[in-house]
Amino acid sequence: MRRQIPIVVCFVFGIFMLAQFFVSHPLLTRGYQNVLDWMQIIFVFALLVGALSFLILHLDKISKQQKEWGYNLVALAGLAAMVFLGFFKGIQKDSPFLWVFDNLQVPMQSTMFSLLAFFVASAAYRGFRARNFQSVVLLVAGVLIILGRVPLGEMLHSKIPESATWILNVPSMAARRGILIGIGLGSIATSLRIIVGIERTYLGKG
Amino acid sequence: MDLGTLIAAILTLFIFSFLYKDNPFYKFAEYLLVGISVGYFIVISIKTTVVPKLIFPVFREGDLLCLIPGILGFFMFLRFFPKLAWLSRISMALIIGAGAGVSIPAMMQAQIFAQMKASMGSYASINNIIVALAVITTLSYFFFSREHKGALGTSAKIGVFFMMLFFGATFGYTVMSRVTLLIGRAQFLLGDFLGIIK
Numbered sequence: 001m002r003r004q005i006p007i008v009v010c011f012v013f014g015i016f017m018l019a020q021f022f023v024s025h026p027l028l029t030r031g032y033q034n035v036l037d038w039m040q041i042i043f044v045f046a047l048l049v050g051a052l053s054f055l056i057l058h059l060d061k062i063s064k065q066q067k068e069w070g071y072n073l074v075a076l077a078g079l080a081a082m083v084f085l086g087f088f089k090g091i092q093k094d095s096p097f098l099w100v101f102d103n104l105q106v107p108m109q110s111t112m113f114s115l116l117a118f119f120v121a122s123a124a125y126r127g128f129r130a131r132n133f134q135s136v137v138l139l140v141a142g143v144l145i146i147l148g149r150v151p152l153g154e155m156l157h158s159k160i161p162e163s164a165t166w167i168l169n170v171p172s173m174a175a176r177r178g179i180l181i182g183i184g185l186g187s188i189a190t191s192l193r194i195i196v197g198i199e200r201t202y203l204g205k206g
Numbered sequence: 207m208d209l210g211t212l213i214a215a216i217l218t219l220f221i222f223s224f225l226y227k228d229n230p231f232y233k234f235a236e237y238l239l240v241g242i243s244v245g246y247f248i249v250i251s252i253k254t255t256v257v258p259k260l261i262f263p264v265f266r267e268g269d270l271l272c273l274i275p276g277i278l279g280f281f282m283f284l285r286f287f288p289k290l291a292w293l294s295r296i297s298m299a300l301i302i303g304a305g306a307g308v309s310i311p312a313m314m315q316a317q318i319f320a321q322m323k324a325s326m327g328s329y330a331s332i333n334n335i336i337v338a339l340a341v342i343t344t345l346s347y348f349f350f351s352r353e354h355k356g357a358l359g360t361s362a363k364i365g366v367f368f369m370m371l372f373f374g375a376t377f378g379y380t381v382m383s384r385v386t387l388l389i390g391r392a393q394f395l396l397g398d399f400l401g402i403i404k
Contacts (some may be wrong), residue, residue: 006295010303017307037259037306038275043298044251045279051248052283071233075241082245101246103210104217107394108239111221114391116226117384124377134370141374142381144347149382167375174337175372177321178344178365184317191306191313202302203295 007197053077063186141167207399215399218391340368 017035020028058072066072084098092098130136147153148164193199220235263269278297283321321326325341327334346358346363354362396402 002292006299009296010299010306012302013304014303014307017304018310021311034271035300036308038278039301039304040255041260041275042279042282042301045282046249046257046301047247049282049285051244052286053354054207054244061231065210068233071237074234075237076235076356078238078241079245079248080241082242083248085250086245086253091249097249098367099210100242103214105239105242105246107214107391108217108221108235110387111245111391112239114384114387115224116223117381117388120377120381120384124381134366137367137370138374138377141371142378143374145375145378146381149220149378167371168379170333171269171340172372174325174340175365175368176345177325178341178348179369180317180321181341181345182348184321187313187317188310191310194302194306198370202298 003200003203006203007200011195011197014191018195051079143205211398215395218395222391339364344368 013035017032020032055076058076062069062205063077075181080099085100089096112200125144128135128139128142130139144160144167147156148161153160153164176182190199194202217235217238220231223229224232259270260272260279263272281293281297283294285294321341324376325337327337329335329338343361343365345365346361347354347369349358349362352358395402397404
């Protein structure tokens with residue numbers, strides 16, 4: 001029963017959501033919209049489970065005063081501040097909640113991602129070696145795209161920006177299409193396996 | 207300079223300090239970012255999804271059908287209790303089953319038919335011929351029902367060439383997007399914070 005009920009639920013909802021695409025009926029459309037809303041609600045609860053787990057983990061480290069527990073306190077303070085501001089002061093424009101979002105979260109997030117510029121460049125320098133024809137193609141395409149997007153590229157050769165645009169719009173885009181079609185076919189096959197109950201890894205063990 | 211700019215600049219510098227080495231300033235900003243992000247998503251998800259789609263319909267409109275996702279959502283918390291943890295599988299099964307059902311026609315339309323249609327243009331231009339060739343050869347690389355020998359092997363090799371071009375281009379594009387963010391942060395520090403550039 002612990003495994004059968006979820007498999008039946010998966011099958012029923014999978015078939016229903018698939019069937020409504022082919023059968024146009026107001027009742028089915030309403031049901032489809034309801035199920036989409038249900039998915040969103042359950043997804044939020046799943047997110048809250050993650051948040052609770054985050055809370056337990058940090059509280060545990062603080063209570064045991066493990067190494068560098070002060071940082072765990074900082075994480076919890078950030079969480080508590082946002083939850084307090086969001087629920088008690090509102091999330092409307094000019095609210096303290098959005099002020100924290102704009103002046104703390106957004107700058108920190110974009111700085112974190114900008115740090116990757118250094119690490120990607122460093123990893124590329126260490127990892128990219130023109131060992132064979134394929135790696136040469138990869139290297140040349142990458143360098144051309146990088147140079148084609150900065151004034152230096154045009155200074156080196158007037159054709160570099162043009163070549164970069166051509167690579168992006170023709171061969172790269174075509175290969176992307178081939179990969180997307182492959183992903184689409186793979187996703188459909190996996191979805192069908194999930195609906196009919198062949199693929200059960202989401203159930204976990206036990 | 208307002209308080210927001212000052213705080214944003216200090217936190218930006220804290221994070222950039224990681225370029226030297228891992229240090230307490232970076233760790234402070236890192237943990238703060240994690241805490242704030244989790245708090246932000248909790249508030250936004252509850253206020254934009256749970257309240258209008260669960261709380262209001264059940265308690266204001268008396269729509270008891272909405273209790274179903276509420277109960278299934280509650281089941282998710284039972285993962286913390288080993289004896290009842292299996293109930294959370296029902297909620298997961300609904301999300302995964304319904305998601306799989308929705309994705310089949312969506313994938314068919316957006317990933318397969320749309321991409322095939324876009325690849326079948328007029329073959330008067332050399333670029334369109336290259337596009338068709340690249341799509342077919344790339345797909346042939348993913349055809350594993352036959353050994354990659356003969357015509358299929360050659361086609362797969364050409365497909366790999368196009369995929370390498372794609373991976374190289376994607377890598378270059380990713381680097382440039384990160385560099386754009388870096389320039390944005392530098393502009394913020396030198397302009398908004400220090401006022402050196404305008």
